Amino acid sequence: MKKLSSKQILRDKRRVLLERRKTSKERIRQSKELKEIALEVNNWVKRRIKEGLNIKFLTKRDVAICLPERMNFSSDYESTALYIQAIRRLASRSKVNRKQLKLVSVDFSKLKKMSTSAGLALTAELSKWDDSISKRLKPVTDNWDPEIVNRFRELGFFDLFSSSDEENQISLPPQEADLSIVKYIKSRCKGSSQTRLLRSELQRITGKEIDKWTFLRSGLNEAITNVGQHAYPPTYKFREVDKNWYLTGSYRRSTRVLKIIFYDQGIGIPNSLPASELWEKVYQFMSELSVDVGLRKRDERLLKAAVEVERTRTGKSDRGKGLPDMLEFVRKRGEGYLSILSLRGLYKFSIENGKEKVKTVSFDNRLYGTLIIWQTTL
Protein backbone atom coordinates (compact mmCIF):
# COMPACT_ATOMS: atom_id res chain seq x y z
CA MET A 1 0.00 0.00 0.00
CA LYS A 2 1.29 3.43 -0.92
CA LYS A 3 1.65 5.97 1.84
CA LEU A 4 -0.40 9.12 1.25
CA SER A 5 1.42 12.40 1.20
CA SER A 6 0.37 15.12 3.66
CA LYS A 7 -0.89 17.15 0.70
CA GLN A 8 -3.13 14.26 -0.42
CA ILE A 9 -4.42 13.72 3.12
CA LEU A 10 -5.35 17.40 3.37
CA ARG A 11 -7.12 17.28 0.02
CA ASP A 12 -9.15 14.22 1.10
CA LYS A 13 -10.14 15.86 4.38
CA ARG A 14 -11.35 18.96 2.53
CA ARG A 15 -13.39 16.85 0.12
CA VAL A 16 -15.09 14.91 2.94
CA LEU A 17 -15.88 18.10 4.83
CA LEU A 18 -17.36 19.68 1.73
CA GLU A 19 -19.57 16.65 1.11
CA ARG A 20 -20.76 16.65 4.74
CA ARG A 21 -21.65 20.31 4.49
CA LYS A 22 -23.57 19.67 1.27
CA THR A 23 -25.54 16.78 2.83
CA SER A 24 -26.43 18.77 5.88
CA LYS A 25 -27.50 21.74 3.74
CA GLU A 26 -29.68 19.39 1.68
CA ARG A 27 -31.17 17.98 4.88
CA ILE A 28 -31.98 21.43 6.22
CA ARG A 29 -33.59 22.39 2.92
CA GLN A 30 -35.69 19.23 2.88
CA SER A 31 -36.80 19.61 6.48
CA LYS A 32 -37.78 23.23 5.80
CA GLU A 33 -39.82 22.10 2.81
CA LEU A 34 -41.57 19.39 4.86
CA LYS A 35 -42.33 21.93 7.59
CA GLU A 36 -43.93 24.23 5.04
CA ILE A 37 -46.00 21.37 3.60
CA ALA A 38 -47.11 20.39 7.13
CA LEU A 39 -48.16 23.95 7.91
CA GLU A 40 -50.07 24.20 4.63
CA VAL A 41 -51.86 20.87 5.14
CA ASN A 42 -52.73 21.59 8.80
CA ASN A 43 -54.06 25.05 7.96
CA TRP A 44 -56.10 23.61 5.09
CA VAL A 45 -57.66 21.10 7.49
CA LYS A 46 -58.43 23.83 10.05
CA ARG A 47 -60.17 25.92 7.41
CA ARG A 48 -62.14 23.00 6.06
CA ILE A 49 -63.28 21.87 9.50
CA LYS A 50 -64.85 25.32 9.91
CA GLU A 51 -66.59 24.72 6.58
CA GLY A 52 -67.98 21.38 7.71
CA LEU A 53 -65.34 18.74 7.03
CA ASN A 54 -65.91 16.02 9.63
CA ILE A 55 -62.58 14.99 11.10
CA LYS A 56 -62.01 13.18 14.40
CA PHE A 57 -58.73 13.79 16.25
CA LEU A 58 -57.62 10.45 17.65
CA THR A 59 -54.37 11.93 19.00
CA LYS A 60 -52.72 15.30 18.54
CA ARG A 61 -51.52 14.16 15.14
CA ASP A 62 -53.58 11.13 14.09
CA VAL A 63 -56.95 11.85 12.53
CA ALA A 64 -59.91 9.93 11.13
CA ILE A 65 -62.06 11.25 8.30
CA CYS A 66 -65.79 10.63 8.82
CA LEU A 67 -67.42 10.38 5.41
CA PRO A 68 -70.71 12.28 4.93
CA GLU A 69 -74.14 10.71 4.49
CA ARG A 70 -74.17 11.12 0.72
CA MET A 71 -71.41 11.03 -1.84
CA ASN A 72 -72.48 11.91 -5.35
CA PHE A 73 -70.84 14.14 -7.95
CA SER A 74 -74.18 15.18 -9.45
CA SER A 75 -76.13 16.26 -6.39
CA ASP A 76 -73.38 16.77 -3.76
CA TYR A 77 -70.28 17.63 -5.73
CA GLU A 78 -68.61 20.03 -3.29
CA SER A 79 -68.87 17.79 -0.26
CA THR A 80 -67.92 14.64 -2.23
CA ALA A 81 -64.84 16.27 -3.75
CA LEU A 82 -63.88 17.80 -0.39
CA TYR A 83 -63.73 14.42 1.35
CA ILE A 84 -61.78 12.80 -1.46
CA GLN A 85 -59.40 15.74 -1.42
CA ALA A 86 -59.01 15.44 2.36
CA ILE A 87 -57.99 11.79 2.00
CA ARG A 88 -55.38 12.74 -0.61
CA ARG A 89 -53.96 15.56 1.52
CA LEU A 90 -53.83 13.63 4.77
CA ALA A 91 -52.92 10.13 3.64
CA SER A 92 -49.36 9.44 4.60
CA ARG A 93 -46.40 9.89 2.35
CA SER A 94 -43.01 8.37 2.93
CA LYS A 95 -41.51 11.58 4.36
CA VAL A 96 -43.57 14.00 6.42
CA ASN A 97 -42.90 16.51 9.15
CA ARG A 98 -43.74 15.09 12.59
CA LYS A 99 -46.24 17.89 13.20
CA GLN A 100 -48.23 17.17 10.05
CA LEU A 101 -51.67 15.70 10.62
CA LYS A 102 -51.81 12.08 9.57
CA LEU A 103 -54.78 10.07 8.37
CA VAL A 104 -55.08 6.76 10.18
CA SER A 105 -58.63 5.73 9.31
CA VAL A 106 -61.71 6.55 7.27
CA ASP A 107 -65.07 6.17 8.97
CA PHE A 108 -67.80 4.89 6.62
CA SER A 109 -70.50 4.51 9.29
CA LYS A 110 -72.49 7.63 8.33
CA LEU A 111 -72.35 6.96 4.59
CA LYS A 112 -75.81 5.91 3.37
CA LYS A 113 -75.93 6.82 -0.32
CA MET A 114 -73.16 6.77 -2.86
CA SER A 115 -73.12 7.04 -6.64
CA THR A 116 -71.00 4.65 -8.70
CA SER A 117 -68.70 7.46 -9.85
CA ALA A 118 -68.13 8.67 -6.29
CA GLY A 119 -67.51 5.05 -5.29
CA LEU A 120 -64.91 4.69 -8.04
CA ALA A 121 -63.11 7.94 -7.11
CA LEU A 122 -63.15 6.98 -3.42
CA THR A 123 -61.88 3.49 -4.22
CA ALA A 124 -59.08 4.97 -6.35
CA GLU A 125 -58.07 7.35 -3.56
CA LEU A 126 -58.00 4.62 -0.94
CA SER A 127 -56.10 2.36 -3.33
CA LYS A 128 -53.50 5.09 -3.78
CA TRP A 129 -53.19 5.43 -0.02
CA ASP A 130 -52.96 1.64 0.39
CA ASP A 131 -50.21 1.46 -2.25
CA SER A 132 -48.24 4.14 -0.42
CA ILE A 133 -48.25 2.22 2.86
CA SER A 134 -47.37 -1.17 1.37
CA LYS A 135 -50.96 -2.46 1.32
CA ARG A 136 -51.61 -2.34 5.06
CA LEU A 137 -55.16 -0.94 4.95
CA LYS A 138 -57.91 -3.16 6.28
CA PRO A 139 -61.65 -2.48 5.96
CA VAL A 140 -63.70 -3.04 9.11
CA THR A 141 -67.29 -3.04 7.95
CA ASP A 142 -69.11 -3.65 11.28
CA ASN A 143 -71.00 -0.39 11.31
CA TRP A 144 -71.35 0.23 7.57
CA ASP A 145 -74.75 0.58 5.96
CA PRO A 146 -75.60 -2.74 4.20
CA GLU A 147 -76.34 -0.90 0.95
CA ILE A 148 -72.89 0.68 1.01
CA VAL A 149 -71.23 -2.68 1.71
CA ASN A 150 -73.08 -4.09 -1.27
CA ARG A 151 -72.18 -1.19 -3.52
CA PHE A 152 -68.51 -1.54 -2.65
CA ARG A 153 -68.62 -5.30 -2.93
CA GLU A 154 -69.99 -5.13 -6.46
CA LEU A 155 -67.48 -2.47 -7.37
CA GLY A 156 -64.71 -4.84 -6.23
CA PHE A 157 -63.58 -2.47 -3.46
CA PHE A 158 -62.75 -5.26 -1.02
CA ASP A 159 -60.44 -6.96 -3.52
CA LEU A 160 -58.16 -3.97 -3.08
CA PHE A 161 -57.08 -5.06 0.32
CA SER A 162 -54.85 -8.07 0.59
CA SER A 163 -55.59 -8.21 4.31
CA SER A 164 -59.34 -8.00 3.80
CA ASP A 165 -61.45 -10.50 5.71
CA GLU A 166 -64.69 -8.73 4.93
CA GLU A 167 -66.38 -11.85 3.57
CA ASN A 168 -65.82 -13.68 6.86
CA GLN A 169 -66.53 -10.78 9.15
CA ILE A 170 -70.09 -9.87 8.29
CA SER A 171 -73.16 -11.53 6.98
CA LEU A 172 -73.77 -9.78 3.70
CA PRO A 173 -77.23 -8.47 2.87
CA PRO A 174 -78.89 -9.65 -0.32
CA GLN A 175 -77.66 -7.80 -3.38
CA GLU A 176 -79.66 -4.86 -4.63
CA ALA A 177 -81.70 -6.20 -7.51
CA ASP A 178 -82.20 -2.92 -9.31
CA LEU A 179 -78.61 -1.70 -9.67
CA SER A 180 -75.76 -3.77 -11.04
CA ILE A 181 -72.17 -2.55 -11.00
CA VAL A 182 -69.22 -3.85 -12.97
CA LYS A 183 -66.21 -4.68 -10.83
CA TYR A 184 -63.71 -1.89 -11.40
CA ILE A 185 -60.72 -2.32 -13.68
CA LYS A 186 -57.49 -0.72 -12.43
CA SER A 187 -54.61 -0.52 -14.83
CA ARG A 188 -51.32 1.15 -15.63
CA CYS A 189 -51.44 -0.58 -18.97
CA LYS A 190 -51.15 1.67 -22.01
CA GLY A 191 -53.09 -0.56 -24.43
CA SER A 192 -56.87 -0.56 -24.49
CA SER A 193 -57.52 -4.31 -24.56
CA GLN A 194 -58.98 -4.26 -21.04
CA THR A 195 -62.00 -2.36 -22.29
CA ARG A 196 -63.12 -5.68 -23.82
CA LEU A 197 -63.62 -6.92 -20.29
CA LEU A 198 -65.89 -3.94 -19.58
CA ARG A 199 -67.93 -4.74 -22.69
CA SER A 200 -68.53 -8.35 -21.71
CA GLU A 201 -69.37 -7.33 -18.13
CA LEU A 202 -71.82 -4.70 -19.37
CA GLN A 203 -73.44 -7.33 -21.57
CA ARG A 204 -73.72 -9.60 -18.55
CA ILE A 205 -75.42 -7.02 -16.32
CA THR A 206 -77.68 -5.54 -18.99
CA GLY A 207 -78.43 -8.81 -20.76
CA LYS A 208 -77.89 -7.20 -24.16
CA GLU A 209 -75.34 -5.83 -26.61
CA ILE A 210 -74.67 -2.11 -26.18
CA ASP A 211 -75.77 -0.51 -29.44
CA LYS A 212 -73.14 1.92 -30.83
CA TRP A 213 -70.50 0.36 -28.57
CA THR A 214 -67.80 1.14 -31.12
CA PHE A 215 -68.14 4.87 -30.36
CA LEU A 216 -67.78 4.32 -26.64
CA ARG A 217 -64.77 2.16 -27.35
CA SER A 218 -63.30 4.96 -29.45
CA GLY A 219 -63.77 7.42 -26.56
CA LEU A 220 -62.23 4.98 -24.08
CA ASN A 221 -59.25 4.43 -26.38
CA GLU A 222 -58.61 8.17 -26.40
CA ALA A 223 -59.09 8.46 -22.63
CA ILE A 224 -56.45 5.75 -22.11
CA THR A 225 -54.09 7.36 -24.64
CA ASN A 226 -54.48 10.69 -22.83
CA VAL A 227 -53.53 9.10 -19.52
CA GLY A 228 -50.32 7.77 -21.07
CA GLN A 229 -49.45 11.02 -22.82
CA HIS A 230 -50.65 13.80 -20.53
CA ALA A 231 -52.01 12.77 -17.12
CA TYR A 232 -48.77 11.86 -15.35
CA PRO A 233 -45.97 13.98 -16.86
CA PRO A 234 -42.40 13.41 -15.59
CA THR A 235 -42.18 17.01 -14.27
CA TYR A 236 -44.79 16.20 -11.61
CA LYS A 237 -42.75 13.28 -10.23
CA PHE A 238 -45.58 10.75 -9.90
CA ARG A 239 -44.50 7.38 -8.58
CA GLU A 240 -44.81 4.62 -11.14
CA VAL A 241 -47.26 2.79 -8.85
CA ASP A 242 -49.61 5.81 -8.87
CA LYS A 243 -49.97 6.17 -12.64
CA ASN A 244 -53.25 4.30 -12.87
CA TRP A 245 -56.57 4.61 -14.59
CA TYR A 246 -59.83 3.11 -13.33
CA LEU A 247 -62.89 1.98 -15.23
CA THR A 248 -66.31 0.71 -14.24
CA GLY A 249 -69.94 0.70 -15.36
CA SER A 250 -73.39 0.36 -13.81
CA TYR A 251 -76.91 -0.44 -14.97
CA ARG A 252 -80.19 0.37 -13.24
CA ARG A 253 -82.93 -1.95 -14.43
CA SER A 254 -85.93 0.16 -13.40
CA THR A 255 -84.80 3.16 -15.44
CA ARG A 256 -82.62 1.25 -17.97
CA VAL A 257 -79.87 3.79 -17.32
CA LEU A 258 -76.35 2.71 -18.21
CA LYS A 259 -73.30 4.56 -16.87
CA ILE A 260 -69.68 4.09 -17.80
CA ILE A 261 -67.06 5.80 -15.66
CA PHE A 262 -63.37 6.35 -16.37
CA TYR A 263 -61.04 7.99 -13.84
CA ASP A 264 -57.40 8.93 -13.64
CA GLN A 265 -55.64 10.65 -10.73
CA GLY A 266 -53.28 12.71 -12.84
CA ILE A 267 -52.71 16.45 -13.17
CA GLY A 268 -56.09 17.09 -14.82
CA ILE A 269 -56.89 18.34 -18.33
CA PRO A 270 -56.61 22.09 -17.50
CA ASN A 271 -53.10 21.60 -16.12
CA SER A 272 -51.98 19.41 -18.99
CA LEU A 273 -53.01 21.93 -21.67
CA PRO A 274 -50.08 24.39 -21.51
CA ALA A 275 -47.62 21.58 -22.24
CA SER A 276 -49.73 20.10 -25.02
CA GLU A 277 -49.57 20.90 -28.70
CA LEU A 278 -53.17 22.05 -28.43
CA TRP A 279 -52.26 24.95 -26.12
CA GLU A 280 -51.62 27.51 -28.83
CA LYS A 281 -55.09 26.98 -30.24
CA VAL A 282 -56.72 26.90 -26.80
CA TYR A 283 -54.96 30.15 -25.90
CA GLN A 284 -56.14 31.71 -29.15
CA PHE A 285 -59.69 30.47 -28.47
CA MET A 286 -59.60 32.02 -24.99
CA SER A 287 -58.20 35.31 -26.33
CA GLU A 288 -60.92 35.51 -28.94
CA LEU A 289 -63.46 35.31 -26.13
CA SER A 290 -61.44 37.77 -24.02
CA VAL A 291 -61.13 35.21 -21.25
CA ASP A 292 -58.45 35.68 -18.61
CA VAL A 293 -57.02 32.25 -17.81
CA GLY A 294 -55.97 33.44 -14.37
CA LEU A 295 -59.53 33.85 -13.12
CA ARG A 296 -61.30 31.65 -10.61
CA LYS A 297 -63.16 29.89 -13.40
CA ARG A 298 -59.89 28.90 -15.09
CA ASP A 299 -60.45 25.12 -14.98
CA GLU A 300 -64.01 25.30 -16.28
CA ARG A 301 -62.98 27.57 -19.14
CA LEU A 302 -59.88 25.63 -20.07
CA LEU A 303 -61.87 22.42 -20.06
CA LYS A 304 -64.50 23.93 -22.31
CA ALA A 305 -61.84 25.37 -24.60
CA ALA A 306 -60.06 22.01 -24.83
CA VAL A 307 -63.23 20.30 -26.07
CA GLU A 308 -64.54 23.15 -28.19
CA VAL A 309 -61.24 23.92 -29.94
CA GLU A 310 -60.92 20.34 -31.06
CA ARG A 311 -64.59 20.01 -31.85
CA THR A 312 -64.75 23.06 -34.05
CA ARG A 313 -61.32 22.72 -35.63
CA THR A 314 -61.00 18.98 -36.15
CA GLY A 315 -59.33 18.32 -39.42
CA LYS A 316 -57.11 21.37 -39.17
CA SER A 317 -55.08 19.94 -36.36
CA ASP A 318 -53.84 16.41 -35.85
CA ARG A 319 -52.66 16.89 -32.29
CA GLY A 320 -55.71 16.98 -30.09
CA LYS A 321 -56.64 15.02 -27.04
CA GLY A 322 -59.39 13.04 -28.74
CA LEU A 323 -62.00 14.76 -26.59
CA PRO A 324 -64.56 14.98 -29.43
CA ASP A 325 -64.28 11.20 -29.77
CA MET A 326 -65.76 11.01 -26.29
CA LEU A 327 -68.89 12.90 -27.38
CA GLU A 328 -69.59 10.58 -30.25
CA PHE A 329 -71.17 7.73 -28.22
CA VAL A 330 -73.87 10.06 -26.87
CA ARG A 331 -74.32 11.70 -30.24
CA LYS A 332 -74.76 8.42 -32.11
CA ARG A 333 -77.18 7.10 -29.52
CA GLY A 334 -79.17 10.31 -29.83
CA GLU A 335 -79.63 10.83 -26.07
CA GLY A 336 -77.75 10.81 -22.78
CA TYR A 337 -74.77 12.79 -21.59
CA LEU A 338 -71.01 12.95 -21.27
CA SER A 339 -69.56 14.66 -18.21
CA ILE A 340 -65.89 15.52 -17.87
CA LEU A 341 -64.90 16.59 -14.37
CA SER A 342 -61.34 17.78 -14.01
CA LEU A 343 -59.87 19.81 -11.14
CA ARG A 344 -62.48 22.53 -10.44
CA GLY A 345 -64.26 22.36 -13.78
CA LEU A 346 -67.14 20.42 -15.31
CA TYR A 347 -67.93 20.13 -19.00
CA LYS A 348 -71.23 18.42 -19.72
CA PHE A 349 -72.50 17.59 -23.17
CA SER A 350 -76.03 16.24 -23.34
CA ILE A 351 -78.70 15.37 -25.85
CA GLU A 352 -82.31 15.64 -24.80
CA ASN A 353 -85.23 15.36 -27.21
CA GLY A 354 -82.78 15.53 -30.09
CA LYS A 355 -81.24 18.81 -28.87
CA GLU A 356 -77.53 19.09 -28.08
CA LYS A 357 -76.67 21.11 -24.98
CA VAL A 358 -73.34 22.10 -23.44
CA LYS A 359 -73.09 23.14 -19.81
CA THR A 360 -69.97 24.14 -17.89
CA VAL A 361 -69.61 24.69 -14.14
CA SER A 362 -66.90 25.91 -11.77
CA PHE A 363 -66.58 24.37 -8.32
CA ASP A 364 -64.85 25.46 -5.11
CA ASN A 365 -63.34 22.06 -4.41
CA ARG A 366 -61.10 20.33 -6.84
CA LEU A 367 -61.23 16.74 -7.89
CA TYR A 368 -57.73 15.44 -8.44
CA GLY A 369 -57.37 14.10 -11.96
CA THR A 370 -60.10 13.58 -14.53
CA LEU A 371 -63.40 11.76 -14.18
CA ILE A 372 -65.33 10.96 -17.36
CA ILE A 373 -68.92 9.73 -17.19
CA TRP A 374 -71.08 8.54 -20.06
CA GLN A 375 -74.79 8.00 -19.42
CA THR A 376 -77.39 6.63 -21.77
CA THR A 377 -80.70 4.81 -21.56
CA LEU A 378 -80.87 1.37 -23.13
Next chain:
Amino acid sequence: MAILNVGVDFDKDPSGRYYTDGPASGERFREEFLKPKLGSLSRDEKLEIIIDGEVEGYGSSFLVEGFAGLVKHGYFSKDFLRNRMIIKFSDPDFEFYRDKIWMYIDSARFRSEKYASTKR
Protein backbone atom coordinates in the same frame (compact mmCIF):
# COMPACT_ATOMS: atom_id res chain seq x y z
CA MET B 1 -55.49 -7.07 -54.81
CA ALA B 2 -53.51 -7.07 -51.58
CA ILE B 3 -55.39 -7.28 -48.29
CA LEU B 4 -54.58 -5.90 -44.85
CA ASN B 5 -57.00 -6.91 -42.14
CA VAL B 6 -56.28 -4.64 -39.18
CA GLY B 7 -57.80 -6.93 -36.54
CA VAL B 8 -56.11 -10.07 -37.86
CA ASP B 9 -52.81 -8.91 -39.35
CA PHE B 10 -52.06 -6.11 -36.89
CA ASP B 11 -53.96 -6.10 -33.60
CA LYS B 12 -57.58 -6.43 -32.55
CA ASP B 13 -57.15 -3.51 -30.11
CA PRO B 14 -55.48 -0.72 -32.09
CA SER B 15 -55.02 2.27 -29.84
CA GLY B 16 -52.72 5.23 -29.20
CA ARG B 17 -50.63 7.47 -31.38
CA TYR B 18 -46.98 6.63 -30.78
CA TYR B 19 -44.97 3.55 -29.92
CA THR B 20 -44.83 4.98 -26.40
CA ASP B 21 -48.64 4.77 -26.12
CA GLY B 22 -48.77 1.00 -26.23
CA PRO B 23 -48.17 -2.09 -28.32
CA ALA B 24 -50.78 -1.38 -31.02
CA SER B 25 -50.19 2.31 -31.81
CA GLY B 26 -50.87 4.19 -35.03
CA GLU B 27 -47.15 4.79 -35.49
CA ARG B 28 -46.40 1.06 -35.32
CA PHE B 29 -49.28 0.26 -37.66
CA ARG B 30 -48.04 2.79 -40.20
CA GLU B 31 -44.35 1.97 -39.99
CA GLU B 32 -44.49 -1.82 -39.73
CA PHE B 33 -47.68 -2.75 -41.57
CA LEU B 34 -49.29 -0.11 -43.76
CA LYS B 35 -46.21 1.54 -45.27
CA PRO B 36 -44.50 -1.77 -46.24
CA LYS B 37 -47.77 -3.11 -47.69
CA LEU B 38 -48.35 0.01 -49.78
CA GLY B 39 -44.71 0.09 -50.81
CA SER B 40 -44.81 -3.47 -52.09
CA LEU B 41 -47.86 -3.01 -54.33
CA SER B 42 -47.20 -3.82 -57.95
CA ARG B 43 -48.20 -1.39 -60.72
CA ASP B 44 -51.96 -0.69 -60.57
CA GLU B 45 -52.41 -3.09 -57.66
CA LYS B 46 -54.70 -1.89 -54.87
CA LEU B 47 -54.65 -2.48 -51.12
CA GLU B 48 -57.88 -3.42 -49.42
CA ILE B 49 -57.84 -2.51 -45.73
CA ILE B 50 -60.47 -4.25 -43.61
CA ILE B 51 -61.08 -2.05 -40.60
CA ASP B 52 -63.82 -3.92 -38.70
CA GLY B 53 -64.13 -7.63 -37.90
CA GLU B 54 -62.17 -8.20 -34.70
CA VAL B 55 -61.65 -4.49 -34.06
CA GLU B 56 -64.18 -2.78 -31.75
CA GLY B 57 -63.29 0.83 -32.55
CA TYR B 58 -60.61 3.44 -33.19
CA GLY B 59 -59.58 6.63 -31.46
CA SER B 60 -58.60 9.66 -33.53
CA SER B 61 -54.98 9.56 -32.41
CA PHE B 62 -54.53 6.09 -33.93
CA LEU B 63 -56.20 7.06 -37.22
CA VAL B 64 -54.33 10.34 -37.59
CA GLU B 65 -50.93 8.83 -36.93
CA GLY B 66 -51.60 5.58 -38.78
CA PHE B 67 -53.04 7.01 -41.97
CA ALA B 68 -52.44 10.77 -42.24
CA GLY B 69 -48.85 10.16 -41.11
CA LEU B 70 -48.20 8.52 -44.50
CA VAL B 71 -48.73 11.91 -46.13
CA LYS B 72 -47.28 14.07 -43.36
CA HIS B 73 -43.96 12.23 -43.43
CA GLY B 74 -43.89 12.21 -47.24
CA TYR B 75 -44.16 8.44 -47.74
CA PHE B 76 -47.09 8.61 -50.20
CA SER B 77 -49.07 11.41 -51.83
CA LYS B 78 -52.78 11.89 -51.21
CA ASP B 79 -53.50 10.98 -54.84
CA PHE B 80 -51.56 7.73 -54.52
CA LEU B 81 -53.56 6.77 -51.43
CA ARG B 82 -56.87 7.73 -53.06
CA ASN B 83 -56.04 5.55 -56.07
CA ARG B 84 -54.59 2.56 -54.26
CA MET B 85 -56.26 2.27 -50.86
CA ILE B 86 -59.73 0.77 -50.46
CA ILE B 87 -61.19 0.85 -46.98
CA LYS B 88 -63.63 -1.99 -46.34
CA PHE B 89 -66.04 -2.83 -43.53
CA SER B 90 -69.26 -4.74 -43.11
CA ASP B 91 -70.42 -3.04 -39.88
CA PRO B 92 -72.20 0.17 -41.00
CA ASP B 93 -70.98 2.01 -37.86
CA PHE B 94 -67.43 1.78 -39.26
CA GLU B 95 -68.33 4.14 -42.09
CA PHE B 96 -67.61 6.83 -39.50
CA TYR B 97 -63.97 5.69 -39.23
CA ARG B 98 -63.58 5.42 -43.01
CA ASP B 99 -64.74 9.02 -43.38
CA LYS B 100 -62.39 10.11 -40.62
CA ILE B 101 -59.43 8.36 -42.27
CA TRP B 102 -60.03 10.21 -45.53
CA MET B 103 -60.66 13.48 -43.73
CA TYR B 104 -57.34 13.19 -41.87
CA ILE B 105 -55.51 12.21 -45.06
CA ASP B 106 -57.06 15.11 -46.97
CA SER B 107 -56.10 17.63 -44.33
CA ALA B 108 -52.51 16.38 -43.93
CA ARG B 109 -49.73 18.39 -45.57
CA PHE B 110 -47.36 16.37 -47.72
CA ARG B 111 -43.86 16.03 -46.22
CA SER B 112 -44.65 18.62 -43.55
CA GLU B 113 -42.79 16.77 -40.80
CA LYS B 114 -39.64 14.69 -40.82
CA TYR B 115 -40.26 11.33 -39.21
CA ALA B 116 -38.47 10.64 -35.94
CA SER B 117 -39.32 7.30 -34.36
CA THR B 118 -40.60 7.26 -30.78
CA LYS B 119 -39.53 3.64 -30.41
CA ARG B 120 -37.42 3.16 -27.28
